[in-house]
């Protein structure tokens with residue numbers, strides 16, 4: 042899936058609060074329980090870092106983004122999304138690698154994330170990057186189907 046001609050064109054820019062409105066369309070399309078624009082905005086700046094991925098040099102429309110948090114040697118992947126029409130072509134992996142590189146640059150020695158138990162494609166991506174499951178939070182998320190709850194799997198990676 043990866044290393045096709047499209048992923049080679051990937052360009053990154055930092056996410057600012059003014060980008061949030063545009064990125065909300067990807068956020069809404071990717072999650073059953075998306076962040077609100079207010080929550081997304083609260084994860085920009087300060088201890089948070091994030092980048093958006095573009096395929097066109099004019100950087101008009103983002104294909105995906107990630108948001109990370111860094112606090113004293115530990116980074117957490119808060120969100121990672123690829124626009125549905127562009128999924129399955131390697132962009133998730135490109136974004137994850139960019140997040141990992143930035144987290145290490147900031148000084149992260151350990152990286153954490155949480156993922157829905159039923160989100161197997163994301164889990165595969167994380168496992169292939171070296172993450173291992175370290176905990177499970179029973180019924181942590183409201184279910185994607187809208188009925189009941191879903192476990193959160195906590196994963197970590199040592200840098």
Ligand SMILES: CC(C)(COP(=O)(O)OP(=O)(O)OC[C@H]1O[C@@H](n2cnc3c(N)ncnc32)[C@H](O)[C@@H]1OP(=O)(O)O)[C@@H](O)C(=O)NCCC(=O)NCCS
Pocket residue numbers: 042043071072120121122123124127128129130131132133134135155156157160161162163165166169
């Ligand atoms: C998770 C997500 C970011 C992955 O992005 P993507 O561009 O589709 O992923 P890629 O094409 O880079 O694939 C990366 C890896 O994911 C796994 N993967 C992707 N699609 C998969 C599928 N349908 N089934 C199983 N594994 C899959 C594979 O391990 C793949 O690596 P490989 O190509 O070496 O096999 C994307 O699906 C997404 O935005 N999902 C909605 C939001 C979300 O769930 N975010 C994660 C929250 S924790």
